[in-house]
Amino acid sequence: MGILENLYKMTAIQDFINNPGYLLMLAIGSFLLYLGIRKQYEPLLLVPIAFGVILANLPGGGMGVVSADLINLDADGHHTKNLLEIAKDHGIMNFLYYSLIKTGFLPPIIFMGIGALTDFGPMLRNLRLAFFGAAAQLGIFIVLISAIALGFTAKEAASLGIIGGADGPTAIYTTIKLAPHLLGPIAIAAYSYMALVPVIIPLVVKYTCSKKELLINMKEMDKKYPSTLKIKNLRAVKIAFPIVLGIVVSIFVPSSVPLLGMLLFGNLVKEIGVNVARLTEAATGSILNTATIFLGLTVGATMTADVFLDFKTIMIVVGGFLAFAVSIFGGIVGVKITNLFVKKKINPLCGATGLSAVPMASRVANDIALKYDSSNHILQYCMSSNISGVIGSAVAAGVLISFLQ
Amino acid sequence: MNEMGIALELLGVGMVTVFVILSLVVILGDLIIRFVNRFMPEIEKAPVVKNTTSGSEINSKKMAAIVAAVSKITNGAGRVANIEKL
Known part of the structure; x- marks a missing residue:
C-alpha cells in the first residue's frame, strides 16, 4: 500500500486535481498546436510557443517560467540571482528565459535575420508610398489610450498597443521592457493576428473602401505620371541605404537602435552579397x-495557468484585434487623405499594408486588387508601405520604451 | 487621469515621431538615389559569352537562365565568360 501511495505521489495526478487550470492550459496549448500544424497559422513560431505552453503546464516538470519576484534578491530588482542559481533553483527553461528573453537578446537577433531576408528595393522604387507605414501605426496609440481607460497601467497598455504594429519581435521586445508579466498572451495575440491578416485586411477594406478606389490601377498611374527619378545603380543604393538610415534614425530615436540597428545590419550583409555570403547564410539560417526555437519555447513557457487564466488575457486578445484593425484603417485613411491632394491617385490597399506583417499583408492586398481588376498587380507597391511599416513599428516601440521605461 | 494624459501625449509624440522618421526615410532614400545616380551610375556591360561548344547545344533560353542565375547570385558583379559541357 505504501508503495502504491509513493507511486501516486510521484505522478502529477493530484496536481491536476488540485489545479484544473493546468488541464485547461494543456487544452489551449494543444489548440495552438492545431492552429500551427493543421491551419498553418505562423507555424514556425506558433508550434514552439504552443509546445512551450504544454511544457510549462506539466506539473512537477519545472518548465514554467517563474515570476521575477523569485529571481530578484531585493525589492527593487537591482540584485538578482545569477544564471547558475536560476538554473539550479528553477530549471533550464528559466535559465533560457532570464538569459535570452529577459535580457532582450533574442528579438534583435531575430530582427537581424529578418533584415537579411528583407529587400528594400520595392520601397526605394516607390518612396512616396513609405509614408503610409507611418499612418498605419495609429492602432498602437489608439489601443494604448483605450487600454488605459479600461484599467491597464500605461506600461501594460503600451505593450498591448504595440500588437497593432503587426511585428512579432517588436511586440515581444517592447513587452519584455515594459510589462514582462504579459509576455505570453501578447506574443500569442501578435502572432495569431499576423496569421489572421488574410481575414482582417479584407474585413477592414470591405467597410472602408469603395469599388472605385480599389480599381485604381497603380501601373497605369505610373504610366500616366511617370517618376522623374530612375535608379541607375540599385545595388549601390541598397548598400548605402541601411548605413545612412541606421545612423540618422539612431540620432532621433536612440531607443529603437537595438531593433532597427540589427534589422539594417542584417539587410546590409544581404546587399553586400557574395563577399559576406556566409554571414547572410548564418543570419537567415542557423x-x-x-533564435526562433528558443524564443517560441520560452515565450510559451511564460503562460502558466496562474498567469494566463486572467481577465487581462481576454482584454489582450480583444485589444490586439482592435489594434490590428485600427492600424489597417489608419493606413487606408492616410491614402484617402493623400488622394485628395494629388493627381497621381493611390490604391488604398497600399495604405492597408502599412502595418508590418511582411509579406503576407502585401500578398493579401494584391489578391484583393486582382479580384476587382485582373490586370492590377499592386504587390510591389504594397511592399513599399509594408516594409516601411517594419521601420515605423520599430520606431513606435522605441518611443514607447523611451517614454515609459 | 495622469496615465490618460501620458497616453494622449504618447499618441501625439509617437505619431509625429513615426511620420518624421519615415519622412526622413523618404528624403534619405531620395538623396542616396540622386547621389548614386550622379557619382556611381552602373555601367551597362553586355555579358561576354564565348560558347566553346560546337553547334547550338546551349539554346538562348538556357543561356538567359544561366546569365540571370549568375547575376542574381553575384548581385550583378559576375559575368558569364564561358560555357562548356562537361
Whole structure:
C-alpha cells in the first residue's frame, strides 16, 4: 500500500486535481498546436510557443517560467540571482528565459535575420508610398489610450498597443521592457493576428473602401505620371541605404537602435552579397532558426495557468484585434487623405499594408486588387508601405520604451 | 487621469515621431538615389559569352537562365565568360 501511495505521489495526478487550470492550459496549448500544424497559422513560431505552453503546464516538470519576484534578491530588482542559481533553483527553461528573453537578446537577433531576408528595393522604387507605414501605426496609440481607460497601467497598455504594429519581435521586445508579466498572451495575440491578416485586411477594406478606389490601377498611374527619378545603380543604393538610415534614425530615436540597428545590419550583409555570403547564410539560417526555437519555447513557457487564466488575457486578445484593425484603417485613411491632394491617385490597399506583417499583408492586398481588376498587380507597391511599416513599428516601440521605461 | 494624459501625449509624440522618421526615410532614400545616380551610375556591360561548344547545344533560353542565375547570385558583379559541357 505504501508503495502504491509513493507511486501516486510521484505522478502529477493530484496536481491536476488540485489545479484544473493546468488541464485547461494543456487544452489551449494543444489548440495552438492545431492552429500551427493543421491551419498553418505562423507555424514556425506558433508550434514552439504552443509546445512551450504544454511544457510549462506539466506539473512537477519545472518548465514554467517563474515570476521575477523569485529571481530578484531585493525589492527593487537591482540584485538578482545569477544564471547558475536560476538554473539550479528553477530549471533550464528559466535559465533560457532570464538569459535570452529577459535580457532582450533574442528579438534583435531575430530582427537581424529578418533584415537579411528583407529587400528594400520595392520601397526605394516607390518612396512616396513609405509614408503610409507611418499612418498605419495609429492602432498602437489608439489601443494604448483605450487600454488605459479600461484599467491597464500605461506600461501594460503600451505593450498591448504595440500588437497593432503587426511585428512579432517588436511586440515581444517592447513587452519584455515594459510589462514582462504579459509576455505570453501578447506574443500569442501578435502572432495569431499576423496569421489572421488574410481575414482582417479584407474585413477592414470591405467597410472602408469603395469599388472605385480599389480599381485604381497603380501601373497605369505610373504610366500616366511617370517618376522623374530612375535608379541607375540599385545595388549601390541598397548598400548605402541601411548605413545612412541606421545612423540618422539612431540620432532621433536612440531607443529603437537595438531593433532597427540589427534589422539594417542584417539587410546590409544581404546587399553586400557574395563577399559576406556566409554571414547572410548564418543570419537567415542557423542563427534565425535557433533564435526562433528558443524564443517560441520560452515565450510559451511564460503562460502558466496562474498567469494566463486572467481577465487581462481576454482584454489582450480583444485589444490586439482592435489594434490590428485600427492600424489597417489608419493606413487606408492616410491614402484617402493623400488622394485628395494629388493627381497621381493611390490604391488604398497600399495604405492597408502599412502595418508590418511582411509579406503576407502585401500578398493579401494584391489578391484583393486582382479580384476587382485582373490586370492590377499592386504587390510591389504594397511592399513599399509594408516594409516601411517594419521601420515605423520599430520606431513606435522605441518611443514607447523611451517614454515609459 | 495622469496615465490618460501620458497616453494622449504618447499618441501625439509617437505619431509625429513615426511620420518624421519615415519622412526622413523618404528624403534619405531620395538623396542616396540622386547621389548614386550622379557619382556611381552602373555601367551597362553586355555579358561576354564565348560558347566553346560546337553547334547550338546551349539554346538562348538556357543561356538567359544561366546569365540571370549568375547575376542574381553575384548581385550583378559576375559575368558569364564561358560555357562548356562537361
